[in-house]
Amino acid sequence: MTSRTHTVANQSPPLADHDVFTTDAALREGVAHYVSEEGAARLAAELSELGREAGSAEAQELARQANESPPVLRTHDRYGNRVDEVGFHPAWHRLLGRAVEWGLTGGRGEPGGLLRRAAGFHVWSQVDAGPGCPVSMTHAAVPLLRAEPSLAEVWQPLLTSRQYDPRPAAAPEKRGALAGMGMTEKQGGSDLAAGTTRARPAEGAASGMYALTGHKWFCSAPMSDVFLVLARAEGGPTCFLLPRVLPDGSRNVFRLQRLKDKLGNRANASAEVEFDETLAWRVGEEGRGIATILEMVAATRVDCVTGSAALMRRAVALAIHHATHREAFGGPLADKPLMRAVLADLAVESEAATALALRLAAACDGAAAGRSHDRYLLRLAVPAAKFWVSGRCTALVAEAMECLGGNGYVEESGMPRLLREAPLNSMWEGPGNLQALDVLRALRTEPNVLHAFLTEVGQAAGADHRLDAAIKEVLTELSDLQGMEARARRLAERIALVLQGSLLVRHAPPAVADAFCATRLGRDRGLAFGTLPAGLDPAAVVARATPVP
Structure with a gap:
């Protein structure tokens, strides 16, 4: 007979086997703001399947398996030949493969394609953020290659393919x-101009190829097929496309020194890598490498915002789900006034x-279509959003x-796992600090x-006096x-x-917009989560965010 002490009671059930997209009203309704009614229905069906x-x-x-069995560095084969490969658990390949198959490495060249991709990125990042790194960089690399048509002809179809290989x-x-990507070096960090990796035209190699020698302190997704890297050529810092395998089938010199032992993002690999006469193609003009590669960085920064928003949503969904099913002090925990205020x-x-993440994605579509308003908005909004949203993620x-x-x-x-992941996008x-200075730079120069x-x-x-006052405060700051x-x-x-306040006032239910303006733009709030002023409707906000009724 089972002992009574082994009876399990008052534990919330697992938050599983639910539709991550359809049960997220903010995401579902947010996507619909930027597409036609017909397009919204079609997109919702796709996102619901992924959800x-x-x-x-x-x-x-x-996701659990991939994080508990992190990547393994294999520098040599059994015979002593240098191979510099990274081994992954099968679970990782399934997660990354599904992201590729759904189109998260593409999205360009079709109306609304970047919004669709961002919404899918938001959904799939709630499984695990690890695959988001190679997915994001692959997506962001494509526009850079257009500066070199011969490279784009070869690599663009592969980078936008929905086949995982x-x-x-x-x-x-x-x-x-x-x-x-490989930009930062141990002596420079974010100061990309301080890099010491050298590049010289390669002797006897194909036209446009250079030989690179140096060391990269962080090489993201080192199992990738190609890498965008910075090196100092005769004309100054220059961007290069570096293949793992050369056109003749031989291995390029790509010496993985070690994999980083990271706080989070453990299913994904980051490495230190050494170049020794490593062959690469120039992308863009000599001396324009930092400006060239920052085009890629702008796209990945949008993904930092979207990925942080996804982590936030997953954490909030888990918290509300637990509090809804947990009994405490005579009733559901979610019904207690103080817990409801926190939730x-x-x-x-x-x-x-x-x-904000969806607005950035829609602006990316608009900028691609030639709308100058969206292009200028992105220049300011991307660093501001990355600074704020990714910074708030850990506290949330x-x-x-x-x-x-x-x-x-x-x-x-x-x-x-969410908490270990949260600081990465910051x-x-x-x-x-770099994002904040980029905001200043945009305002000063453009x-x-x-x-x-x-x-x-x-x-x-005119829709909310607290928002109007906050806009005036920004102008005073400027x-x-x-x-x-x-x-x-x-x-x-x-x-x-x-x-954020402008978007919520325009598109969110009054309970959400009022709560945001009162606590983020108004004066009546504390510094901790849950210090809401009187007169709001927290029950309506929690009900909207509840993942499973």
Whole structure:
């Protein structure tokens, strides 16, 4: 007979086998704002299919396996030949392969394609953020190759392919390809101009090829087929496309020194790599490498915002699900006024992040279609959004974990993996200070960005007095741009918050918009999550964010 002490009671059921897209009102409705009614229905059907996969117990188990069996570096084969390969658990290949098959490495060249891709990225990142790194870099690499038509002809069809092909092989033998990146060096970090990797025209090699010698401190996704790297040529820092396997089928010199032992993102590999007369093709002009590769960085920064929004949504969904099914002090935990206030505050932060991420994606579509407003808006909004949304992610996930109490601190809850993952997007593609300084740089050098920002947020003018006041505060801050550097983080924060407030006032339910404006733009709030002022409707906010009724 089973002992009574072994009876399991008052534990929330697993949050599994639900549709991650359809049950996320902020994402579902946000996507619909930017497409036609017919297009919204078609896109919702596609995203719902992916959402059911992402919310399945099987997908979550794959993520667990991939993170508990991290990549393994294999420098030599059994005979002593240098191979420099990274081995992955089969679960990783299934997760990354599904991302490629769904089209998360593409999205360009079709109306609304970047919005579709961003929504899919949001959905699939809730399974695990690891595959997002190679997916993002592959997606971002394509526009750079257009500067070199001969390279684009070979690599663009492979990088946008929906066939996942992890084999190390020459381009003609591949069904699809992935791209990585190698910019930072140990002596320079974010100061890309300080790099010491050298490039010289290769003797006897194909036209346009250079020989690179140097060391990269961070090489993202080192199992990829090609890499965009920076090296110093005679004309200055230059961008290069470096293949793992050369056109003749031989291995390029790509010496993996070690894999990084990271806090999170453990299913994905990051490495130190050494070049020794390594062959690569020049992309763009000599001396223009930093400007060239920053075009790629802008796209990956948008993914940092989207990926952080996805982590926030997953954490909030887990917290609300737990509190809905957990009984405490005579009733459901979610019905307790203080817990409801915390959950509502977290839900507002999550919805604001999602709204801003989708607006960036829609602006990317608009910029690709030639709309100057979207192009100028992106120049300011991308660094501001990355600074704020990716920075808020860690605090939100930590608070959401606390909603589960001790259960949240246990690995099986999934919360620890989210917490380890949360800080990454703040540091990838430039930490917070770099983003804040980029906001300043945009305002100082491109006057049209301020007009685009004011036009964007002005669409909600008069709808909420707290938003109107916040817009005026930003303009006051901008009165002294030259002496602003020490206050750059404050400015980036305010710009991001005003953008979020404008989007929620225009598109979100009144309960959400009111809560956001009161707590993020108004004066009546505390510094901790859950310190909501009186007069709001937290129950309506929590109900909207509940993943499973």
